[in-house]
Amino acid sequence: MHFYDGSFGGMHLIWWFIWLAFxxxxxxxxIDIPYQKxxxxxxxxxxxxxxxxxEISREEFEESKKILNSEN
Structure with a gap:
């Protein structure tokens, strides 16, 4: 026979809150996490x-573009 006197009833309630929060x-x-997209x-x-x-001039753009293309 199971005897329950309610001494740990508060802990049971806390577990329900933990599961509900989870x-x-x-x-x-x-779901739409910005860093993943x-x-x-x-x-x-x-x-x-x-x-x-x-931010950069045409000359800087062309020079940088040549450098980037030569690395590939």
Whole structure:
């Protein structure tokens, strides 16, 4: 025969809260994690963006482009 006097009833309640929090965490974590979708840009793409923004001159762009193409 099983005798339960309720002495550990509080611990049982705590475990329910832990399981509930775990389940909520699993289902509500962001699926769309930004760092996983971040596309790694090639050095040439970065160079093109810098040129388009006006950060570097045409001469610097052409020189850097030659250097990058010679490494491939």
């Amino acid at each position: 389940i909520v965490w699993i289902f509500f974590i962001p 971040a596309k790694k840009e090639s050095p040439l793409e970065i160079l093109k963006k810098r040129f388009a923004k006006g």
